[in-house]
Amino acid sequence: MAFIITSPCIGEKAADCVETCPVDAIHEGEDQYYIDPDTCIDCGACEAVCPVAAIFQEDFVPDEEKSFIQKNADFFK
Template sequence: MPYVITQACIDVMDKSCMEECPADCIYEGDRMLYIQPDECVECGRCEPVCPQISIFHHEDLPEESKHFERVNAEFFTLGAQPLGSPGGARKVGQVGHDHPEVGA
């Protein structure tokens, strides 16, 4: 997973990153945004536009945020109807749930 959205996005969701992402790989949960790891092209355009400083390249994740690499990936595989890799957030819209660690 190239880029990861972390806890600073929870309950803020500025969405500047969604506007900047050319791959349309940033999906909206109820409380935070998530990067689909298979769709991210690792361009890095999302990272500098985030006013909460919640996006990091996976190799640069702060120690206290490393588990968000797993949280972002699992968001697309958990639930009764997993999203998988739908090929673009715009056509999906707001997902309506979060990863259990975020929704709690």
């Protein structure tokens, strides 16, 4: 189960998560960062350092943020 970056990241781009990710799974998009589900090793390092609490395990993404699961998948198509 990969991690998902949700709406609080839009426009933020602090990049703490990018620097922390041990497998370089986090990539910059036009308006936010995205986590590559094929590269993510589910370590949770990114979640712990996110300054805007935008990162969740896929199964724990809040209902109002569920659209970001598809947005993340579409980024890596």
